[in-house]
Amino acid sequence: MELETMKTIWKKESEEHFQNNQIEQEKIQSLMNSKSQMTFAKIKRSMQFKSGTAGIIGTGALILAAFYFFGVIEEPLSVAPFLSVTETGVILFLMGLIVCVTAVANLLSYNRVKQFEQSSKPLKKMLSESVTILRNIISLGIYSDAIFVPVFSGFIAYKWLFNDGLVSDIRLFYLVLIVSAAAVLSYFIASRFMYQKHGGNLERLRGNLKELDSGNGIPVN
Amino acid sequence: MDHQAIIHKVCGMYCDNEEDKKDLFQEILINLWKSFPSFRGDSTFTTWMYRVSLNVAFQRLRKTAKNREQAVLPTTFDTLNSPGKEDLPNIQRQQMYAAIEKLNEVEKAIVMLYLEENGNEEIAKIIGISQNYVRVKMTRIRRKLKQIVEE
Numbered sequence: 253m254e255l256e257t258m259k260t261i262w263k264k265e266s267e268e269h270f271q272n273n274q275i276e277q278e279k280i281q282s283l284m285n286s287k288s289q290m291t292f293a294k295i296k297r298s299m300q301f302k303s304g305t306a307g308i309i310g311t312g313a314l315i316l317a318a319f320y321f322f323g324v325i326e327e328p329l330s331v332a333p334f335l336s337v338t339e340t341g342v343i344l345f346l347m348g349l350i351v352c353v354t355a356v357a358n359l360l361s362y363n364r365v366k367q368f369e370q371s372s373k374p375l376k377k378m379l380s381e382s383v384t385i386l387r388n389i390i391s392l393g394i395y396s397d398a399i400f401v402p403v404f405s406g407f408i409a410y411k412w413l414f415n416d417g418l419v420s421d422i423r424l425f426y427l428v429l430i431v432s433a434a435a436v437l438s439y440f441i442a443s444r445f446m447y448q449k450h451g452g453n454l455e456r457l458r459g460n461l462k463e464l465d466s467g468n469g470i471p472v473n
Numbered sequence: 474m475d476h477q478a479i480i481h482k483v484c485g486m487y488c489d490n491e492e493d494k495k496d497l498f499q500e501i502l503i504n505l506w507k508s509f510p511s512f513r514g515d516s517t518f519t520t521w522m523y524r525v526s527l528n529v530a531f532q533r534l535r536k537t538a539k540n541r542e543q544a545v546l547p548t549t550f551d552t553l554n555s556p557g558k559e560d561l562p563n564i565q566r567q568q569m570y571a572a573i574e575k576l577n578e579v580e581k582a583i584v585m586l587y588l589e590e591n592g593n594e595e596i597a598k599i600i601g602i603s604q605n606y607v608r609v610k611m612t613r614i615r616r617k618l619k620q621i622v623e624e
Binding site for chain 1: 477478482496498499500502503504506507508510511512521524525527528529531532533563565566569572573577578579580582584587588589590598599600601602611614615618
């Protein structure tokens with residue numbers, strides 16, 4: 253079918269169908285007020301929730317750590333009675349810090365997605381930006397999920413290996429090995445999870461972007 | 474009123490069932506509303522609408538059978554009767570949609586803009602590629618459509 257023939261059919265089609273299918277103003281208004289189910293809108297909502305909850309939890313953990321450091325609380329946490337008061341303070345401080353950094357990173361990403369949603373750049377530019385944003389979201393998800401495992405397992409391993417205090421011997425090597433293994437494993441699991449969640453969409457966006465790349469495809473004679 | 478037709482056409486181009494069309498129509502409306510402050514008048518309102526509508530169509534996550542079941546359609550949309558490719562009486566129309574269906578998402582966008590009587594300059598502005606590359610793309614699309622018909 254020639255494009256010119258298609259144009260004639262399309263024009264007729266537009267006149268007959270599209271112009272007669274108008275939705276009333278009130279319906280449009282109610283549709284605009286509903287929640288968007290777009291990938292980025294969903295990601296944005298999830299980031300808003302994550303940054304809020306992580307901010308509260310992180311700040312709480314830092315305050316609690318300060319209580320341990322300044323001797324306000326003198327008993328270790330009931331969930332980790334094997335840790336001393338100082339160790340509990342240190343682990344709470346580390347966890348709080350990580351959670352707060354995660355909260356800030358989520359907030360920054362949230363703002364970026366919001367700006368992206370409000371822009372109306374040409375298709376190629378928008379595809380390029382969406383690929384970058386999605387890649388950043390995947391990386392953020394991987395690192396924020398994976399970082400807790402090596403920190404926590406490192407602490408448990410430290411407690412188990414150096415119950416009598418830190419000494420520079422073979423046990424230090426074991427500690428490094430345990431932390432490294434935990435880091436690699438948690439990174440692997442987190443990336444698998446994130447790519448399962450967003451990988452398909454990322455590939456589709458990349459494919460469309462590649463299609464718009466002038467250096468791609470067969471040359472035209 | 475012409476502006477609503479733009480949304481209907483994008484929905485018709487990228488969705489093959491009524492449920493998807495309704496969802497995409499709604500998403501385009503929401504995004505037009507969100508991005509309206511970014512319309513500064515440096516392009517025509519129609520160009521801006523095409524940009525936003527196509528961006529939404531491209532970023533929309535394809536629905537799986539699972540979340541298609543979960544999708545809740547707005548009751549306010551029930552009376553909408555947008556044109557479906559399946560109820561087109563004319564065989565030529567069916568052939569046109571069958572040919573378009575075989576194009577990829579980018580080609581569909583370019584063809585739609587071409588069929589909407591947009592010139593190369595306008596298509597280049599909406600898609601974000603050079604006018605020369607629009608011409609290259611059009612040549613490839615013509616060739617592809619010819620192949621589709623021959624098959």
